[in-house]
Amino acid sequence: MSVLASAAPAHFESIGISPRELSEVIGAVYDCALDPLLWPGACRRISDLCESTGGGICVHDLRQVQNDQLFVFGYQPEFLEKLGSQYAESPMAVSDVVANIGDVSALSMAQFHLREGRFFREVLEPFGLQDMMWFPALRTGGRMASLHASRSDASPRYQAHDVGLFSLLAPHVCRALAISDALDIRALHSEVLEKTLDGLAAGVFLTARDGRVVYMNRAAEQQVKSGKSVRLANNRLAPTDSAARAALSKAIDQSTRDDDADVRASEHSVAVPDGVGGGYIATLLPIESGQRRGVLAPFAASVAVFMQDPIQAPPMPGxxxxxxxxxxxxxxxxxxxxxxxxxxxxxxxxxxxxxxxxxxxxxxxxxxxxxxxxxxxxxxxxxxxxxxxxx
Missing domain, CATH: 1.10.10.10 (Winged helix-like DNA-binding domain superfamily/Winged helix DNA-binding domain)
Structure with a gap:
């Protein structure tokens, strides 16, 4: 029995969905990590699950001061143009400066004073929008991405159970986007997979269910060779920091059942320090089901671990x-x-x-x-x- 299936029924009744529905959407989100072309369908499934009339992913380029809406649906083109022109002054942009990755907000929350603000009067109300809900999902260098959903004025504002459901999905969306960003490719194809992986700057470790490493790309081999942050012990990943070693082992075990696992877990990455102020961030992707399984089938792996240097510069001025x-x-x-x-x-x-x-x-x-x-x-x-x- 899956952890989701054994979870308290009252928890899922309170958010109005079944464990199976939630697991299927999470599986679709993880498929996007290896094939970003699947994001449009995943965004629609997330919005449908949250009973929203519109949604998508916003990527804000801080260097060019531009706002790009990706995979969006349910919006008038004029609204997207208006949102882009006023995004820097919107409650979403300002709130995300201090929010943690994966923290869910809704404009109807008290701190945003929704109906008294200019953003509602000039951007939402003219286009028949009642409320928006979102979370920052990725920060890398001068870019920031967030996933959002919205409701028209024919629907009620988002309530606590809607925010709770979005919060269950948030860590998985954050993980999938982090992996796509580390890969920096549109899609992987098995016939050129090994060559593609060897060209990545991020270390890629593919492990079996028991944690044994079955494949390392060149960057991963160099990370192990240096031995500052991570080594191999009995052919298993072994961070030099004991706390990181325990956390990574637990995360790998969790990821082997992540499509069915306790999706309330908020951690989607593990810090792997080197003891002198440096180190890596490990991001994990379960690959035993969905389209991920077909992509990485040649390696007979269960979990992909992406190990990369964290970005040190503050992602946003302020x-x-x-x-x-x-x-x-x-x-x-x-x-x-x-x-x-x-x-x-x-x-x-x-x-x-x-x-x-x-x-x-x-x-x-x-x-x-x-x-x-x-x-x-x-x-x-x-x-x-x-x-x-x-x-």
């Missing part, structure tokens, strides 16, 4: 600043709005809060940053943002 000074989401939303040259009244109107609340947030930020004027606060923010550089 994130490092917010974490350093312990700003709240509301404070950071005000700060980033002011940084765009808006005045206090305009910020209040855009965020749907009062001018008094804007002033209160400013006073709190002055105290946290050791500043006393808005110009000084904005200067400190500007100085803290990493240069984008030329690539």
């Amino acid at each position: 994130e490092a600043f917010a974490r350093l000074h312990k700003l709240t989401g509301g404070e950071l939303r005000v700060l980033l709005s002011l940084a765009q040259g808006l005045g206090g009244m305009e910020v209040a109107d855009m965020l749907g809060i009062s001018e008094a609340t804007v002033r209160t947030h400013l006073q709190h930020m002055y105290s946290k940053t050791g500043t006393s004027r808005q110009s000084d606060l904005l200067r400190v923010l500007s100085n803290s943002a990493p240069p984008l550089g030329v690539h």
